[in-house]
């Protein structure tokens with residue numbers, strides 16, 4: 299009887315967890331986590347090419363390949379044009395097949411809503427929207443030329459997009475009982491952009507929408523909703539917004555140029571100088587309030603977590619209009635929060651690797667959780683997964699075009715790097731889930747110009763240096779480059795502190811030596827290792843420890859060496875004396 303009762307309670311618990319919607323939760327220590335079935339979930343993910351879900355036949359063999367690469371989540375597009383090819387007639391075949399394919403492989407899905415915009419433009423809007431430029435107005439460039447981009451100011455456009463998205467969410471609610479879909483990205487890399495200016499060097503003429511509706515709005519008063527937000531959040535506003543508002547007298551009423559100043563081209567450091575900022579703020583407000591209507595309509599049907607992603611401002615693209623103007627850039631987070639309160643967070647697409655760290659810092663300011671929906675899928679991208687998850691507690695890490703075979707594929711794309719990386723992270727998941735986002739979890743990163751990196755945790759210092767120390771070479775040989783990769787500049791690692799002198803460290807790919815030593819807080823004379831074990835897995839995936847207290851760790855005084863092109867995890871136990 300007791301056994302039956304216990305089984306019943308367990309069964310009911312499982313059912314309740316499955317009914318619980320995936321959601322974001324902030325713990326007592328302030329970290330945001332993604333909860334799936336009530337438990338912490340770290341998305342080891344990849345984004346499919348834009349066209350992979352363009353037909354059911356094409357996507358058929360993708361899911362198993364993703365599983366074989368040890369992803370636990372796939373990010374996949376659902377376009378408005380394939381959902382609502384004829385106004386009011388909805389076709390759910392694509393989304394149903396996506397759910398079916400992912401579910402069969404025990405994968406989770408995050409769905410990209412390619413609605414009004416994809417990379418600024420409106421290529422995925424249905425034909426009935428594209429052809430009716432009166433009902434669905436387009437943006438104009440500064441000189442007055444009409445673009446192929448839908449304007450944020452078309453009332454019928456936002457209603458149509460929101461209606462389609464609401465249908466999608468209603469359908470997901472009806473069919474996806476086990477929550478294979480755990481999150482939605484709403485639109486993709488939005489903002490006005492003239493790609494001929496971006497890629498062919500033509501003058502920038504897309505710093506904002508210049509159609510008649512936009513020109514009228516631009517010379518009208520800034521909405522009070524935005525002013526009230528600025529007033530209420532003055533202490534935490536991003537310096538870009540605060541300075542513009544301050545410099546123009548903190549006005550509580552006035553046109554965009556009266557409140558934020560006349561936008562102009564500004565020379566200077568890409569990170570702290572803001573060309574055409576007023577135009578960008580204006581656009582951000584219009585995009586945010588548009589997206590808010592879409593998200594609200596969708597969440598009213600099924601309240602999955604929803605986010606927006608950004609094509610980033612970067613040293614090579616410093617002007618809005620050259621990169622999409624008004625998208626969820628880090629310096630516009632306040633405008634997005636004010637205009638789109640139903641959005642859960644903003645996310646960076648990271649291709650500008652030189653500024654990788656800066657982007658991670660920017661996108662974790664003021665409580666925004668880090669979530670990377672797109673980054674590079676080369677070996678370096680795989681290395682950065684360890685660092686990003688370890689140091690920043692990323693909710694998701696995803697290279698773009700993970701299924702390969704796309705126009706934008708790097709020539710050296712080899713799924714092996716991500717496969718090995720994700721397999722190791724998957725195996726370390728129990729440790730990670732317990733510590734991610736706390737000061738017990740950290741990351742290390744070697745890149746161009748950074749040959750050493752270190753962190754202090756408790757009484758110890760953990761230092762990462764290049765693999766090719768004389769001692770490590772003596773052990774593994776200089777030919778330890780398993781995959782023949784030329785670029786060996788990047789290496790990443792994560793460190794988990796299980797107990798005061800007890801660590802797990804995992805990472806690699808560009809090769810690394812990891813040294814544990816006495817930290818600045820220690821009052822002891824010195825510190826040394828008690829034991830170093832390589833954490834290995836047998837053919838059934840069962841973890842076992844392989845003691846390596848000899849040559850492997852003693853020659854170079856290291857806690858572990860990771861040959862180039864490989865990933866490894868170690869358990870290092872230290873003591874002070």
Ligand code: DGJ
Nearest residue numbers: 348417486487647698706
């Ligand atoms: C960023 C976009 O968001 C993706 O849809 C895709 O176009 C990639 N760029 C291509 O690199």
